[in-house]
Amino acid sequence: MEEPKRVKPYVKPEGERWGLLLVYTGDGKGKSTAAFGLALRAHGRGLNVRIFQFLKHQGARFGEHRALARLGIPIEGLGDGFTWKSRDLKASKALAQEGWERAKKAILSGEWDLVVLDEATYPLRYGWVSLEEFVDVLKHRPSHVHVVVTGRLAPGALLDVADTVTEMRKVKHAFDQGVPAQRGIEH
Template sequence: MESPRRVKPYTKPSGERRGLLIVYTGDGKGKSTAAFGLALRAHGRGLRVRIFQFLKHQGARFGEHRALARLGIPIEGLGDGFTWKSRDLEASAQMAREGWARAKEAILSGAYDLVVLDEATYPLRYGWILLEEFLEALKARPSHVHVVVTGRGAPEPLLALADTVTEMRKVKHAFDLGVPAQKGIEH
């Protein structure tokens, strides 16, 4: 038990308002969910939002795709699913590179206020997208553009560049108990 705070625990920041680089990583659930929640918040404030998913395929119709489509928030699948289901990993790598070209263009164009790069750490870790090119594009983005990157095992140079990093830590997961993913909860 603790007592409620009676004094503000911080002083008001005096820095500039600018586009942030936010990374959600770690082995726990909630990375994409946090990014979609942020996209929803930004959209609600009138910001222009675009979402790219590096593992989901173009025709994916999970719950988030259905809801975001109703709201008019573009979400684009750039991959062909889990790598262990891929029939051709070189084709998967090529899809990631082509998808990165589209995502990079969206970031650098300044046409969006928030760009979500969901599951982007995977093609970075696999070497399908060059980390140096990825980081340079993030550094070169227009000053108003916020970018969110999600996925396990975010590379250290990305974490160093980021303004905000949250690591999701798995404490317990129903899947480990043999419970399958629940429609509307995990997909």
């Protein structure tokens, strides 16, 4: 019997390299986890990485915060917790706007090779951060800067300018069966 020919599963593109815009969206679990995994990969390759979380508060100490701090990867909470539980939506909006200004400055500085905007779709959806400005900043960032945006219901204008879009789809989740969030798995 003849040995089968080995075929590459793809043809390696020969195009130009540039900073990518990746969007992880959908109603399934894993958007932030995927972004943090990418941040670890980039850090491991010597890229300068910074993470902004638009819903988590500044003092949050979930598992990812502890691990990233040990590795020296800056992660900054920009919100006041889960926005849908906010008692003061004006304050939540102000935090999102202030956070966007910090994130925008980091993106445009060119100092960071990868900037993660975790849960950024929420302030965009609520109208707290201008979608037009957000997209414009991403389109005009320094050419080497990679950006990852996570969150449910990513707006079409964001999807249109993204280089890679991944939609996480929920098939089944323990929470729907009455199982609370598990330490080390969900937080």
